[in-house]
Amino acid sequence: MLLKTEGVEKRFGGLVAVKDVSITVNKGEIFGLIGPNGAGKTTFLNCISGFYKPEKGKITFKEQEITGLSPTQLCHKGIARTFQIVRSFPKLSALDNVKVAVVYGGKQHKNPEKHAKELMDFVGFNAAKDVLADNLNTMQLKRLELARALATNSELLLLDEVAAGLTPSELPDFIDLIRRIRDSGVTIICIEHVMKFIMGVCDRIAVLNFGAKIAEGAVEEILNNPEVMKAYLGEENVH
Amino acid sequence: MKKFTKLGSIFLVMLLVVTLFASGCGQKSSSDGDSKVLTVGVDLPLTGPSAKAGQEFKDTVTMAFDEVGNKIGDYNVKLVWIDDGADPQKGTSAYEQAVVRDKIDVGILNWNSSVAVALMETVAKYQIPHYFGMGAAGTINEKWASDPKYHYWINKGWAMPDKMTQAYVDVVSQAIEKGQWSPRNKKLAIYGDDTDWGRSYGASMKKRFTDAGWQVVNEEYTKLGETDMYPLIAKMKSLDVSLVAGTISSPPSIAAFIKQSREQNLKALMISDALGETAGFYSLTGNASDYILDNRPVFTTDKALKFAADFKAKYGYDPSPAAGGQVYDYTRFFIKCANETLKEHGKLDKETLFKFSQEKLMTGQITFTDGVVIPEYKFDKTSAPDPVVGEKNYIFPVVQYFEGKATVVWPDAQKVGDLKIPDYAK
Amino acid sequence: MDSTVISDLLVGGILRGGMYVLMAMGLSLVFGVMRIPNFAHGEFYMLGAYFSYFACTLGGFPPAIAIVLAGIGGFVCGALMEKVTFYPLRKRSRGDWIMNSFLVTAGLSFILQNLAQALVGTDFKGVPQYWGGSINFAGLSVSTDRIVGFLIAMASVAIFWLFLKKTRTGNAIRAVSEHETGAMLMGIELNKIHTLTFALSSMLAAIAGAALLSIIPAYPTMGLQPLYKSWFVVILVGLGNIQATIIGGFLVGVIEAVSSFSLGAMWQDVVSLSIIILVLLVKPTGLFGKKMKV
C-alpha cells in the first residue's frame, strides 16, 4: 500500500466538492479515477497533491501522514503531478523545464542536465531540447510535462486527463508510455475520460459522483457495476 | 509576413530614436564669434512641479535683459536656460551641460533649495560664479559656511525665513498695544505645507511668537498639494485658537485652506505668508482671502506698478512680486554688477565676476537701490549668504488683503491703512 | 473630542470619501473588465477639471452644464485612447498583459500631463465658486459647492450603478468582468465592451475633476493625489470588486480625516497605508475581494 485516503472532504463555501472519499492505491499499480464532469475528481487530486487542504480526513503516503502539506513538500516526498491544461514555463527551453524539476525535485544529481536529457528521451520528447517551451505543440508539451513530473524522482504520479486531446492514432503510443513509466517503478493515479485509455492501462479504478465515491475495484468489475452504469455511463458517451 | 511586420515596427521605433538623436544634436550652439559674448546661464525649473515659477522667471529675465539691449558694455549677452526640473539630479546634469556645452561664464538665479544645494557642488568644481540663487532654506547656509569653495554660490537672493518672520510679531503686538485688537486668548496654531519652505517658516514663527508670549497649541504640516483641510481646520477650531500662521506655497492647497477655513468659520485672524506670490490667488479664493495678513514684496511704488503693467502687456499675465518682481530686481542687480566688473577689470569672465563679487558685493560696497520691490539689496560679511535684513534694506511690508488687493499695514513708513480685525476673530 | 468635532470630521470624511468612490469605481471597473491597472486614471480627472474650466470661462456655461460637458469630454477622450492604444495592444499581446498594459497607461499619463502643461500652461485654472454660499445645519457649516459636488458624485455613482444592473449593455459589462470567454460565447462583442468600459471609467474620473473645480483648480499634475487615493480604495476592498469601492471610498475618507485630526496631517498617508497593508496581510485579496487569478 502506497497511498491511502480516509474520509477526505473538501468544501467551497456551502458546496461540498469532495465528500468522504477513501481509496487505497497499491505500489506499482495504475489507478484510474473516473466520474462525470464536476464529480470532484480534480478537486480530489488537488487535495492529494497539496493544492487544496481538505477540511476533513487523512491522507497517508508510505505510512506517513501527509495531509495539508504543501505541493513543494509533497514533491520532495515523492508525489508529482501533471495538470489538466498543460503547464510549462513558456520562456524556458524544454531542457530547462525539466532541469528545474531535476534540480529542485529533492534528490541531488551530479549532472542534472544529463539526467534531464535522459528523461526527455525516455518520454519520447522529439523536438530540439533547446527550443523554448512557448514554441512547442500540445503533444510535445504533454511529454515534456511527464518528463518534468518524473524528474522529481516521484514514486507516485498524479495524471490529470493526460490523454485528453490526443488523436486516436496518438493514443497507443501514449498508453505504451504510461505503461513504461509504471514499469520503471512509479505508481500512477490518473483521472481520465477517454475510456479506451482507462481500459487500456488501469489496473483498478474508483468512480466519483457528486463528490462521493460510489465504487472501487478492478476495471471489468466496475464497468459492469449497475450503479456506475446509472450514474456515469448512462449520461456520458463511451468512447 | 509576420516577421516582416515585426521587423517593420522595430525599424519604425529605431527611426524615431535616430531622428530624435539627430534633432537633439542639431541643437548645438556656436559660441564663437567676432564680438565679445558673455554667456549667462539662468537656472530655473521650466518643467516639473515648479514650472509655473520657472516660466515667470524666464519671462522676467528676458524682459530685464531686453531693456539693456542684451548688452553689457561691449559684450553681447547670451542667455542659456538651464531647466532643472526642480530635481537635484536633473538640475546638476542640466547645469553641467550648460557649463561644458554652452560654456556659460556665469550663472544666475535658481528656485528650489534642494537643487541649490546640489548645484553648489557643480559651481564649486567649475568655479563658475553663480549670482543670486533664490532657494531660501537653511541647508544652503549650512553648506555655504562649511567650505569656502562653496562661495561660488554667490549669496542667496532670499533671506532665510527665520529673518523675515519678526514682522508679523511686530504687527500683531502693535495692534494689541494700540487696542485695535483684543484677542480672546493668546493661542496660536502653526500650519504649512510639508516642504523645506513651509517647515522653516513654521518653525521660525513658532519661536518668535512664543517669545512674544503666545502659546503655540498646534503645529502641523500638510502634504504638498493637499486640498482637503477639513480635519486640520476642525482641530484648530476645537483648540479655539485666535491666530493661525503659516505658509503654503502650492496654490490649490492654500486656496483650499483659506476657503475651507471660512466655510468652517474658523474664528481666528490668519497669517498666510506667500499668498501674494500666487499671482491671481483671488480668482481661486474669492472673498475668503479678506483680512489675511501676508509679508510679501508688493508692487507699491510707481516704478513697481509700471513694471507690473509692462510685464502684463508683454506676456499677458500678472507678475507675482517674488517670482516676477524680485527676480526682475536681481537680474538688474546682476547687470549692474557686471557693468561695474567690466569698468573695474576691463573684461568679463568667470574670474573677474567672481573677484568682483568677493571684493565689492560681499563687502556691501555695491548695493542695488533701483529695485521695484525692496528699498535696498545689500550683502555683507555678517549677513552672507543672506541679504542684509532691515527696515531700510531687505524687508517686505506686511499687507492685509481685501478683495484681492493688498493694503500695506506695516512698517509705519510705508503703511497705507491700519490693521483691520474681522468680526469673527474678536 | 466634543460632538461638533466628531461631526465635523465625519462630514469632512464623507465628503472626501464621496470623491474617492467616484474615482475608485472607474479604476476598479477598468481593472475588473479589462485587467488594466490604470496609472493614467488621474489624468482623466485632470482633463475633466480643464474641460469644466473652459466650459465655464470660455463657453460661459452654467456649472451644471459644464460638469456634464466635462463628463462627455472624458467619455470621448477615454474611448479615443482605448481605440488608439489598448485595442492594438490587445490584438498583439501574448501574455504579460497586466504589466504591458500598465506601462501603456504610464505612457499615457506622461503624455497627457505634459501635453496639458505644454498647451495650457502651468497656471492654476480655477473658478472661485460654482454656486457659492454655505449650508448650515446643527452647528456645522459646509459650502454649497462641496455639498452639490458630493451630490453630483453620488448621483453619478447611482446612475452608473443602475446602468450596470438594469441595462443590457451594463449586464454585458458585468458578464465580461465575470468571465471573458464565457461572455464572448454569449455573443458579446468584447471590443465594444472594452471601449465602452474605458470610456465610462474616464467619464467618472472627469466628472470628479469637474465637480471639484471650485475647490481644486485645474493644473497639469493634479491627477496624482486622486490616483493614489483611488488605488488605496481599490486595493483595500479588493481589485475588481466594483460595488465594494462604495464602502471603501467612505472608509478611506473617514480614516484619513480621523488620523489627520488625531495624529497630524503628515501622518494620514502612513496610517491609511498601514491599515491597508495590515488588511492585505490578513486577507490578501482585500476586504471584500473576490478570489481571482492574475
Next chain:
Amino acid sequence: MISEKSLETGFVKNLKHNLGNFGLSPVAIGLFVLLGFAPYLIGDEYILRLLVISLLFGTLAMGFDLSAGYIDVANWGYAGLMGLGAYTSALLLTNLGISPWIGTLAGAFMAAIFGLLIGVLTLKMDGMFAAILAWFIGLILMALTTSLTGLTRGALGLNVDLYFNTGWSKPYFYVIFVICIVTYIVLRRVTNSNLGLAFSALGQDAEAARTCGVDPMKYKVINFTISCFVAGLCGGFYAHFMGILTPDIMSTKHTVEVLVIAYIGGRRSIWGPLLAAFLVVPVFEYLNFLMEFKYVIYGLLLILVMIFYPGGIAHFYNYIVGIFNEKKRKLTGPESNPFA
C-alpha cells in the same frame, strides 16, 4: 600527443566557458573594458557625468529586472528602497560619522532586509498584489522620511558629504563602474545558475514550479532581497554623489523611470536594461530643449515599445540570433532539429 594549437583552443574554450558562467561574453568584456577607459578617452566632463548617471540607472534597472523579469513582480516600491539605502548611509555618516563606504554597504543591507520583509509579506499574493503592496511600502517609507523630521529633516533636505572632496566625475565614475560590473556579474551568475532557474519557474508558472519542488517562499524572498540590495547600493551612491537628499528621491516617478529603462531593455536578460540605460539616459538628455514635449515623446516611445515590441532590446537580439541559428541549422543539415 597534443598539438600546441589544440591546447590553446582548449584553453580559450575553457576560459570562454568560465567567463560565460559569469555572464561575460567577449563582447561584454570588450564593452566593459572600453567603458573603463572612458574617463581617459572622453575629456568632456558633461558626457562623463552622463555616463555616471547611465551607469547608475543601468545598475538600478538590472536590479529591477531581477524581480520584474524573473519572478514577475514589478517592485513599484523600488525607489522607496533606493531612498532607504540613501538615507541610511547619509544618516550613519552625519550622526555617527561612519565612513560613506561602509555606510553605502550598510544602506544596501538595510534595503535588503526590507526586501526580505516585503518578500515574506507578499508571499501569498499574486504578482499584481505583491507589486502594489511593495508600492505602498515604498510610499510609507517616503511618508515616514517626510514626517520624521527629527531624524531625516524631512523636506528641509539633508546635506550629505560626498565620497571624495571633489565634484569632478572621474572618481565617482569608477565607484559606480565597479558597483555596476559587480552587480552585473553577480546577477548574471545568479540568473544563469539553478537559482535563476527557480526564479524563472516561479515567475512563469508558480503552481507548476511548486510541483517541481521549488519552494516559492524561499526563492521569492531570495530574489527580492538581492534586488532590493542593489537598489539600496545605488541609493547610497546617489546620496554621496549628489550631496543632497530629500524625500522626493523615493517618489513613484523614479520607480517608473527605472521601470521604463528595464522594459525598453527587455525583461529577463539583465544585460538589456543595462544597455537600455546607455540609450535612454543620453537620448533624453539631448532632448532637453524640447521641454514638456520630451516627456510626451517619452510616453509615446513607451507605448510604442509596449504595443509593438514588448520584449524590448534583449528580445530583439534573441530574435536576430534565432534567425542566424536557424540558418546555420539549415546549412548543417537535418541532424539537430527536424521537429521544432
